[in-house]
Each structure stands twice: as C-alpha cells, then as structure tokens.
Amino acid sequence: MDQMEHLEHVSVQEVDVLWDEVQQEVDLKTSRISELNLKLCCCERRRAAEIGVVFRKFCHLLENMGLPPAEVLALVHAEVTMLNQCLLANRRSAARLLLLLQEKNFQQESLLRLHWEDCQNRWRRTRVNQLIDRFRLCIAEDQLTPDQLIKQPRSDVTERRLDAIYSICFLVPPTCSTALVCHWFDQLTVVNQQIERLHGDLLHQLRCSCEQSWRHQLEQVDCCQEALSALKLSEQEVNHIINSQLLPLIGRRQSQDEERLAALDVCCDLAARHALRLSRCVFAVMQAAASLWERHSRRLERREEEVRQQLDELRRSQQQHIQEQKVGVDELLGRLRQESSEDILKTSLDQTILHLQDITDSCRRCVSAQCSVLDSVPSLFMEELFSYSSSISSFYQLRHTYRPSPEELQNLHLSNSTCQDHQDHLEHLEHLDHLDHLDPGQSASVQPQTLEVIQPKTLKPGMTEKHPISCQNDAETSLMELCDISTYVTFTSSRGVAYTGPAFRCPSPDLPDSLNPPETAHLNLFPQELLTRALSRTRTLFLDHLEQRFHDVLSSAVVMVTEMKEALRSEQEVQLQQLKPEHVHAxxxxxxxxxxxxxxxxxxxxxxxxxxxxxxxxxxxxxxxxxxxxxxxxxxxxxxxxxxxxxxxxxxxxxxxxxxxxxxxxxxxxxxxxxxxxxxxxxxxxxxxxxxxxxxxxxxxxxxxxxxxxxxxxxxxxxxxxxxxxxxxxxxxxxxxxxxxxxxxxxxxxxxxxxxxxxxxxxxxxxxxxxxxxxxxxxxxxxxxxxxxxxxxxxxxxxxxxxxxxxxxxxxxxxxxxxxxxxxxxxxxxxxxxxxxxxxxxxxxxxxxxxxxxxxxxxxxxx
Known part of the structure; x- marks a missing residue:
C-alpha cells in the first residue's frame, strides 16, 4: 500500500509489476489459508486417533479391574459421546475460521484492486502533466543565445577591440607617429570586420539553430505521442492533448524566433555602421595630433641641425686657419724631435715656443665664436615649443595655452637673455588671448595649418575604403563629432596645471525601440564609454607631455649647450695642451x-x-x-x-x-x-x-x-x-x-x-x-x-x-x-x-x- 501511494517516479512496467506483486501477496494469503485448513484437519484426525488409542487402553484396564461389561460400555459410551461433541465443535470452529479468513482476503483483494486502479489513473494524469511540462521546458531550452553559440571567439575579439581602443593612450608623444596611427587604425578595422563577421556568423547560427530547434520540437511531439500511447491512453485522448497543448506552443515559439532574428539583423548592421563611423573619427583626430608632434619634432631637429651646421662651419674655417699655422710649427717640432745634440735641441725649443703662442690665440677666438652660437640655442628651442603649445591648444580647443612661468625657467638655469625673450613672448600671447576672449568664435576655431592631416605613405590608391579620411578632409569635423562644444570641463595635468576644454562624448547607435535589452545584450557594440575615457586620457597625456616637453627640451638644451661648451673647452684644452710650451718642453x-x-x-x-x-x-x-x-x-x-x-x-x-x-x-x-x-x-x-x-x-x-x-x-x-x-x-x-x-x-x-x-x-x-x-x-x-x-x-x-x-x-x-x-x-x-x-x-x-x-x-x- 505504501508503494502504491508513491508512483510518481515509476514506469508503466513498474506499475504493472506492482499489481502483480499485490496479486502474488493475495495468492500467498490464500495458499496460507488452505495450508491452515489442512493443518487443522490433520490435527483433528491425529487427536481422534490418539483418543481411540487411549480409550482402547482404558477399556482393557476396566475389563481387568473386573467391572461388568455393561457398566464399562455405558461409561465408555458416555465419554465417547462427550469427546465426539468436542471434536465436532472444534471442526465447526475451524470451518468458521477458514470462512472468515477467506472473506477477509477477498475483501482486501477487492480494496487493493480499486486503490491500484485509482493510483494508476492519478499516475497517468501526473505523467501526462510531466510530459507537457517537459515539452514546454524543452522548447524554452531550445532558445540558444549568441553567448552559448560562440563564447570564446566573441570574448577574444571583444578583448582585442578593447585593447585597440585603450591603446589610443599609447599613441602619444614621444612614441606616436602617423605611421603608428595608420597601423593602429588598420588593426582596429580588422577587429571591427572580425566582429561584423562574427555578428553575421551569429545570425546564421541562430537561424540554423532555430530551424533545428523547430525540427527538434516536432520530433519531440512525435516522442510525446509515443509516450502518451505508452501510458495506455486512447487515441482520442492522445490527439486531444497534442492538438490543444503541444502544437500551439511550437507555433508561438516560431513566431518569436522570426521576430528576434529580424531585429538582431538590424542591430548588427547599425552596430557595424556606428563602429566604422567612430573609428574614422578617432583615426582622423589621432592622425592630426600625431602630425602636430611629427612636425614639431622635425622643426626642432632642423633647428638643432642648423646650429650644428653653423658650429661646423665656424670650426671648419677656424681649423683651416689653424692648420695653416700648424704647418710651420710641425716643421719646427719635427726638427726639435730629431736633433742630435742637447745644445741644438735647446735653440730649436725657443723658436718653436714663439710660433705656438700665435696658434693658441687663434684657438681661443674660435671657441669664443662657437660659444656665442650655442648661447642662442635655448631661445630657438623655446620659440619652437611655444609654437607647438599653441598648436596643441588650438587643436583641442583649449581656452588657454600652456606657458611655463619665469620661476620654472630660472630653475632650468637659462640665461638672462633667454628669460627676457620668454617674458616678451608671454606678453604677446596674453595679448592674443585677450583678443580671443573678445571674439569667442575664434576660440572655437582651429587654424587650418595646425590641423594638417598626413596621409600615411603606406596607403595605396586602392586602400581608400580602408582609410576613408583623405588628405583634404579636415580633422575639425571628426573632433566636433567626438566633442560636446556646449559643455566645457576643467581637468588637471599630472603637474597640477588646470585646463578648460570641450568634453568628449560619443554618439550612440540608433537601435530600434522594439528591441528588448536582452536581445541587444549579446551584441558586441562599440565601447563608447571606454573610447571617451581613452580620448580624455590621450588629451591629458598630450598636455602632460607638452609640459614635460618644455622641461625636457629646455633642460636638454641647457645640458647640450653646457656639454658642447665643455667639449669645446676640452677640445681647446687638448689642442692648447699639445701646443703649450710646457707640453712641448715636457x-x-x-x-x-x-x-x-x-x-x-x-x-x-x-x-x-x-x-x-x-x-x-x-x-x-x-x-x-x-x-x-x-x-x-x-x-x-x-x-x-x-x-x-x-x-x-x-x-x-x-x-x-x-x-x-x-x-x-x-x-x-x-x-x-x-x-x-x-x-x-x-x-x-x-x-x-x-x-x-x-x-x-x-x-x-x-x-x-x-x-x-x-x-x-x-x-x-x-x-x-x-x-x-x-x-x-x-x-x-x-x-x-x-x-x-x-x-x-x-x-x-x-x-x-x-x-x-x-x-x-x-x-x-x-x-x-x-x-x-x-x-x-x-x-x-x-x-x-x-x-x-x-x-x-x-x-x-x-x-x-x-x-x-x-x-x-x-x-x-x-x-x-x-x-x-x-x-x-x-x-x-x-x-x-x-x-x-x-x-x-x-x-x-x-x-x-x-x-x-x-x-x-x-x-x-x-x-
């Protein structure tokens, strides 16, 4: 009975086997009742035989005692009658006990049969409900998400695009260049194309998965029909369950899948267009910024090369004059070196010392002229740095240009003339800033010459689709798309200098309103927030490098001037050391x-x-x-x-x-x-x-x-x-x-x-x-x-x-x-x-x- 109350997890065969077990128990009780009847009958017969043996024994004893036969028979008859009544009463009791046991067994069998049939019906209804629930669950599980289809490729490509966007922060001076920007844009384009192909593969896999799911659901209907038939339901009941509860679920799921696939197709196309648009804008901005740095580096190197050429010309002309004077001295030194006696050696030494004094004066005049040229190097470098700072401020539309304070310049051990030139330049820039505040429209404009965009040399005519920004396009349009001109933010560089400029913001893709967030969650959209942070970080790094550039260039200029002066003095000392009378004498x-x-x-x-x-x-x-x-x-x-x-x-x-x-x-x-x-x-x-x-x-x-x-x-x-x-x-x-x-x-x-x-x-x-x-x-x-x-x-x-x-x-x-x-x-x-x-x-x-x-x-x- 306990097993019949818990039939939820048993099969049809187990249910039938359970009734067979109940029937066996009933048959076992019936056989036991029969065996009890046989044992009672056998016991009565054995008892009657024993009583007969006892009566015959006592009859002989009574006869031996000398009782009359009549009394003996009367006594035996009375006792036999009483014993027979007892035996008959026992047989009636045994028969009644057997009858009661059989009736109780039959009643119990009937109750178990009714209870088993009721449990069987409930078990069938439970199985039908479970089958329907499993079918619903199967339909729900057949809905695969893109994350389930392509987990690792999507994760790898997403990480590569995030790395590519974050690597914008590394496209800053002094390592940035237009070639590196083009290479970065090539990598980002490849990653975007991979993500676009990944979206296409995702849609194709989703469509194939839906079709496979639909076929699988129809196969599950056939399996459910077979399972219902296995439950010994009638054909009418089976068809009613399938038509009323299973087939409507399949129809609703197919409609939902079609709508979801169409919406995802639209989202993928919009995401690809949005990624391409932002990538082009960032490429234009970074290429323009890199061109500013390259032009500044070239001009600074050209200034330094001009100084070196001027020094070389002075040195070459002076060395030529000194070499002409050294010819006579070399002859005297040669004779001094090969004299054969001490007296002649002393006379030759006196003649050589007179010629050496003239050459020493010429060397000192040459070194003085070269030091004058070196003193002008910091002023030339500072002029180029101010031009580069103005270009950066105009490019990023900052409200003021970075200018180092006179105290900072004094800390760099610049000469007084250089500091005075810097003060004059600061007054000129302050006047220009005042004019800019009077005309706000000028502050938002960018000088065309500062936004020169250099087309990479590696691009070929057939690569215009890969690099759609041409040499004639201005980077202002791209920067305006990435910036919010109406919102200005104040940020601070690593040195504590405050700047004010437009805030970066990236336009969002125009996705359909009918899509639910779960539908677009698995799409690999362009990381706008990361791009905004990267652009802000890049602008801050450009300004940090600008501030450090002033310090490094001016420090290196001071060091270079000092070292070159020391080198000139050392060279002069070496030359004079060789031309000194003491050197010749020693x-x-x-x-x-x-x-x-x-x-x-x-x-x-x-x-x-x-x-x-x-x-x-x-x-x-x-x-x-x-x-x-x-x-x-x-x-x-x-x-x-x-x-x-x-x-x-x-x-x-x-x-x-x-x-x-x-x-x-x-x-x-x-x-x-x-x-x-x-x-x-x-x-x-x-x-x-x-x-x-x-x-x-x-x-x-x-x-x-x-x-x-x-x-x-x-x-x-x-x-x-x-x-x-x-x-x-x-x-x-x-x-x-x-x-x-x-x-x-x-x-x-x-x-x-x-x-x-x-x-x-x-x-x-x-x-x-x-x-x-x-x-x-x-x-x-x-x-x-x-x-x-x-x-x-x-x-x-x-x-x-x-x-x-x-x-x-x-x-x-x-x-x-x-x-x-x-x-x-x-x-x-x-x-x-x-x-x-x-x-x-x-x-x-x-x-x-x-x-x-x-x-x-x-x-x-x-x-």
Missing amino acids: HIYLHRHAELQRHRRLVDVHCEDVLDMLTSCRTELQQLQASFSRKNQDFTTTLSIMEDAVQTADRSRSLEALSSALQDRLDQHIKETQQHQSSFRQTVQVRLEEARTRTTQLLSSFRLFSEGGDVAPQELRTFQRRLKEETRRISVTEASIFSELEMFESRSLQQVKEVSAHFEENLSFLKSELEFTEKVQKIFRSTKVHIKSEAASSNQQQSLISSTLEDLRRMMESTQVSPHQVFPLLSSVSEEFRKHCQYLELLLQLLSEFSAAENKRRPAAAC
Missing part, C-alpha cells in the same frame, strides 16, 4: 733629451759590459793556468810515491800493475787537461760571440727617424765608430787568450811527459830484472819437483827389482822349478834393470844442466 724636448741620454747610456753600459767580460776571461785564463800547475804538481807527487812502491816491489806482476796505473793516470791527466782547455776555449768563444752579437744587436736597434726609429744620423755614426772599436778589442783579446792557452798547454804536456818517461825507464829496467829472477826461481822449483818425482820413481823401480830378485831367489832355491818358469822372471828382471839404467842416465843429464844454470846465475848476481 713631451718633446725632455723626451728627446731623455732619448739622447738613454742612447748614450746604452752604449756606455754595453762597453762596460764588454770590458768586464774581457777582464773576466783574462782572470779565468789565469785561474785555469794555476789549476793546471797544481794538477801537474799533484801528478809529479803521485809519480814519486809510485817510484817508492817500485823499489819495494818483488814481483813483475806488481810492476806491470804500477805501469798500467801510471799509463792510466797519465792518460787521465792529459784527457782532463785537454777537456778543461777545450771547455774554456768554447766558453770564451761563446762569450765573445755573445758580446759580438750584442754589439751587432745594439747597433741594429738604433734606427733612424726615416726608418721609424728615434736616432739621428750623426748620433748613429758616433755610436758606430765606438762599437766598431769595441769589436776590434774583442778580437784582439780573443787571439791573445787563445795563443797564451796553446803555449801553456804545450809546455804543461811536455813537462808531464818528461817526468813520466824517466819513471817508465826505471820501471822497465826493474821489470826485466824481476822477470829473469822469477824465471830462474821457477826453473829451480820445477827441477826440485822433478828430482823428487824421479827419486820416487827410482825408489819404486828399485823396490820392484828387489822384489823380483827375491822372487827369483826363492824360485832358485826351489828344486822343482823349471827353466820355463825361471826364464820369464829373468826376462822381467833384465827389463827392469834396463829401464832403471836408462832412468839413471837421464837424471845425470838433468843434474848436469842444473849445474850449468847455477854457474851462470852466480856471475849475474855478483854484477
């Missing part, structure tokens, strides 16, 4: 004097170095000779020691070692002597060659003035004579040193050789004697050994003979020995005797030879 005279002294000092130092070097070579030669003498003395001492060793030597081998050591010492001594002499000779040659090289380099380092050097010809010839004398001295010293060295070398070697030759002679004699003695002793020793060996051999032979004879004796004593046995033994004894006799004869021969040798040695020893 940088030319003293410089040349120092050069002469430096050259002479170089030659003196070189000669002293050469003399010191030659002296050192002589000293080293003497030291070398002393060293050789000491070494020869040491060698002689060594030979004396070796002679003592020779006298005590007892072997020839020791004498051979001493002879070899003597030869080694002699060779080493000669080699060291030759090496030292060769090293000294090479050292002397190198040092003398270096001295010659330094002399040549020093001589070649002196370059004449004609070669780019700093030596005069007479000075160079003096140096050449002196250095040639030094070169000759080097050669003589070299020959003398080498000759002395050779003589000392030969004398030293001869002395050493004589000493060593005497020592070698003695050594040779002793060596031959020792060799003979050693040879004799060797023969004696070998003979003694031979004798001993021969004696041993003789003893051995004698022993062998004795043993053989003993054997022979024993054999002879034996009676059984045969001749054949005795004969071999006799043969061996005979052989041994023969050998022994031969050995004894050899020994005698050796003894005789040894005796002869001894006899020869004794006379030699006696000698």
Whole structure:
C-alpha cells in the first residue's frame, strides 16, 4: 500500500509489476489459508486417533479391574459421546475460521484492486502533466543565445577591440607617429570586420539553430505521442492533448524566433555602421595630433641641425686657419724631435715656443665664436615649443595655452637673455588671448595649418575604403563629432596645471525601440564609454607631455649647450695642451733629451759590459793556468810515491800493475787537461760571440727617424765608430787568450811527459830484472819437483827389482822349478834393470844442466 501511494517516479512496467506483486501477496494469503485448513484437519484426525488409542487402553484396564461389561460400555459410551461433541465443535470452529479468513482476503483483494486502479489513473494524469511540462521546458531550452553559440571567439575579439581602443593612450608623444596611427587604425578595422563577421556568423547560427530547434520540437511531439500511447491512453485522448497543448506552443515559439532574428539583423548592421563611423573619427583626430608632434619634432631637429651646421662651419674655417699655422710649427717640432745634440735641441725649443703662442690665440677666438652660437640655442628651442603649445591648444580647443612661468625657467638655469625673450613672448600671447576672449568664435576655431592631416605613405590608391579620411578632409569635423562644444570641463595635468576644454562624448547607435535589452545584450557594440575615457586620457597625456616637453627640451638644451661648451673647452684644452710650451718642453724636448741620454747610456753600459767580460776571461785564463800547475804538481807527487812502491816491489806482476796505473793516470791527466782547455776555449768563444752579437744587436736597434726609429744620423755614426772599436778589442783579446792557452798547454804536456818517461825507464829496467829472477826461481822449483818425482820413481823401480830378485831367489832355491818358469822372471828382471839404467842416465843429464844454470846465475848476481 505504501508503494502504491508513491508512483510518481515509476514506469508503466513498474506499475504493472506492482499489481502483480499485490496479486502474488493475495495468492500467498490464500495458499496460507488452505495450508491452515489442512493443518487443522490433520490435527483433528491425529487427536481422534490418539483418543481411540487411549480409550482402547482404558477399556482393557476396566475389563481387568473386573467391572461388568455393561457398566464399562455405558461409561465408555458416555465419554465417547462427550469427546465426539468436542471434536465436532472444534471442526465447526475451524470451518468458521477458514470462512472468515477467506472473506477477509477477498475483501482486501477487492480494496487493493480499486486503490491500484485509482493510483494508476492519478499516475497517468501526473505523467501526462510531466510530459507537457517537459515539452514546454524543452522548447524554452531550445532558445540558444549568441553567448552559448560562440563564447570564446566573441570574448577574444571583444578583448582585442578593447585593447585597440585603450591603446589610443599609447599613441602619444614621444612614441606616436602617423605611421603608428595608420597601423593602429588598420588593426582596429580588422577587429571591427572580425566582429561584423562574427555578428553575421551569429545570425546564421541562430537561424540554423532555430530551424533545428523547430525540427527538434516536432520530433519531440512525435516522442510525446509515443509516450502518451505508452501510458495506455486512447487515441482520442492522445490527439486531444497534442492538438490543444503541444502544437500551439511550437507555433508561438516560431513566431518569436522570426521576430528576434529580424531585429538582431538590424542591430548588427547599425552596430557595424556606428563602429566604422567612430573609428574614422578617432583615426582622423589621432592622425592630426600625431602630425602636430611629427612636425614639431622635425622643426626642432632642423633647428638643432642648423646650429650644428653653423658650429661646423665656424670650426671648419677656424681649423683651416689653424692648420695653416700648424704647418710651420710641425716643421719646427719635427726638427726639435730629431736633433742630435742637447745644445741644438735647446735653440730649436725657443723658436718653436714663439710660433705656438700665435696658434693658441687663434684657438681661443674660435671657441669664443662657437660659444656665442650655442648661447642662442635655448631661445630657438623655446620659440619652437611655444609654437607647438599653441598648436596643441588650438587643436583641442583649449581656452588657454600652456606657458611655463619665469620661476620654472630660472630653475632650468637659462640665461638672462633667454628669460627676457620668454617674458616678451608671454606678453604677446596674453595679448592674443585677450583678443580671443573678445571674439569667442575664434576660440572655437582651429587654424587650418595646425590641423594638417598626413596621409600615411603606406596607403595605396586602392586602400581608400580602408582609410576613408583623405588628405583634404579636415580633422575639425571628426573632433566636433567626438566633442560636446556646449559643455566645457576643467581637468588637471599630472603637474597640477588646470585646463578648460570641450568634453568628449560619443554618439550612440540608433537601435530600434522594439528591441528588448536582452536581445541587444549579446551584441558586441562599440565601447563608447571606454573610447571617451581613452580620448580624455590621450588629451591629458598630450598636455602632460607638452609640459614635460618644455622641461625636457629646455633642460636638454641647457645640458647640450653646457656639454658642447665643455667639449669645446676640452677640445681647446687638448689642442692648447699639445701646443703649450710646457707640453712641448715636457713631451718633446725632455723626451728627446731623455732619448739622447738613454742612447748614450746604452752604449756606455754595453762597453762596460764588454770590458768586464774581457777582464773576466783574462782572470779565468789565469785561474785555469794555476789549476793546471797544481794538477801537474799533484801528478809529479803521485809519480814519486809510485817510484817508492817500485823499489819495494818483488814481483813483475806488481810492476806491470804500477805501469798500467801510471799509463792510466797519465792518460787521465792529459784527457782532463785537454777537456778543461777545450771547455774554456768554447766558453770564451761563446762569450765573445755573445758580446759580438750584442754589439751587432745594439747597433741594429738604433734606427733612424726615416726608418721609424728615434736616432739621428750623426748620433748613429758616433755610436758606430765606438762599437766598431769595441769589436776590434774583442778580437784582439780573443787571439791573445787563445795563443797564451796553446803555449801553456804545450809546455804543461811536455813537462808531464818528461817526468813520466824517466819513471817508465826505471820501471822497465826493474821489470826485466824481476822477470829473469822469477824465471830462474821457477826453473829451480820445477827441477826440485822433478828430482823428487824421479827419486820416487827410482825408489819404486828399485823396490820392484828387489822384489823380483827375491822372487827369483826363492824360485832358485826351489828344486822343482823349471827353466820355463825361471826364464820369464829373468826376462822381467833384465827389463827392469834396463829401464832403471836408462832412468839413471837421464837424471845425470838433468843434474848436469842444473849445474850449468847455477854457474851462470852466480856471475849475474855478483854484477
């Protein structure tokens, strides 16, 4: 029941399923009632069976108790009757309970059916209303706005146009120009065209969207018809709902869309014409203002260029005169720079100083004339600034022209003549302002020459539609369209100067009165308020720059004049510094004097170095000779020691070692002597060659003035004579040193050789004697050994003979020995005797030879 009360958000199938669920619950209750009936019947039968079992049990018990059968039957019958009545009463109660449950179930089923049908009808009506509401909402949602169609492009283009309009504030001096204004107008025109195309695309998209919406609405009607049929409504009810409630909504919406599209088309065209008109007016005004600034800048630059040309002409004429005077001075300075002696240098200095004084006076006259021209620069610039201020005031139709006060000019450190010119000019301007107040019509007019409009050079003949303002159109008409002449406002510049001029206002587009604000809210109209603020801001910036321009130009003029005067004075100081006698004396005279002294000092130092070097070579030669003498003395001492060793030597081998050591010492001594002499000779040659090289380099380092050097010809010839004398001295010293060295070398070697030759002679004699003695002793020793060996051999032979004879004796004593046995033994004894006799004869021969040798040695020893 609770679910049937909340059928708003269920479908048809869910409604049918809900009734099926109710029917199932009713059937479930019916089945439960049937099951209850079966359970009650089963319970009664079980109870009757149990009662029967109990009666049969108690009947047996009663029979066993001995009661008569009749009493037993009467008692059982009474009890059975009572139990049967109870069972029948229970069955009636169960049947009545079953009947009541069935009736209640049927009644509940009938009530649920009626309630379900009522809920179903209400659900259908709710669904129909919801369907109609959704259709209305769908029609309302199908109305798309331009913001929904093109959000990002519109926002980007709008921001670009706002930036372009706000960038008017940047088209102010000193960066503005007619070319920049044309470029700005080109960008604004492109943005306006993009916005116009955006409006056209918007109308096209709106029309396509409306047509699509209409088709979509008809499709929604078909869907609604299908939905109504799905609600199991009759065809008549479905058609009545569609014709009376859905189709009239579609017709009204189509009419509204057609009217809205036509109105938007008119608005887009008016907005494009209004944007083009305002863009042209602003372009004309900004181009005229930029032309004023460019003309002022050109005239100011032309004034400055004229001053510079005048200064250049004065400087060129004066420099030409000074150069003519400098020719003679240059000749004097050239001679002063190349003098070869100090006396001549002093005389040339006096002549040069007289000519320099004349050139100094000419330079001072030239600087004085240039300073007079520079003093007129602030007055020229102020005149041009007053002209530019008057042009700006006339252009913007201001009631007075900006004029700096005398105090401000004094703060700029202008000269008295410039301030007096400014005071006269102020009186003249005040007189003109008085005349303007007498004739108000003149104050509203703009001088034609101040509103010169310059056609951009970048425009071509085919670009007249892009830049419709021609050179002949006056900017006054455009300025009058953007200004309200009847309303004058007072505004203040950043410096606190008050101005009075017409207020800027922009005409609004003539949009149809039939359009509602929501219809035009999404159109990208030209931002009039931003344009008004930008023009007011631009006018204020022009005046701010005008005030700052007075300060900057006059300050820069004062600074320029001061700097140029300082530059002239500095240039004069530089020229005079070079032409001052002190400068000539310090940088030319003293410089040349120092050069002469430096050259002479170089030659003196070189000669002293050469003399010191030659002296050192002589000293080293003497030291070398002393060293050789000491070494020869040491060698002689060594030979004396070796002679003592020779006298005590007892072997020839020791004498051979001493002879070899003597030869080694002699060779080493000669080699060291030759090496030292060769090293000294090479050292002397190198040092003398270096001295010659330094002399040549020093001589070649002196370059004449004609070669780019700093030596005069007479000075160079003096140096050449002196250095040639030094070169000759080097050669003589070299020959003398080498000759002395050779003589000392030969004398030293001869002395050493004589000493060593005497020592070698003695050594040779002793060596031959020792060799003979050693040879004799060797023969004696070998003979003694031979004798001993021969004696041993003789003893051995004698022993062998004795043993053989003993054997022979024993054999002879034996009676059984045969001749054949005795004969071999006799043969061996005979052989041994023969050998022994031969050995004894050899020994005698050796003894005789040894005796002869001894006899020869004794006379030699006696000698």
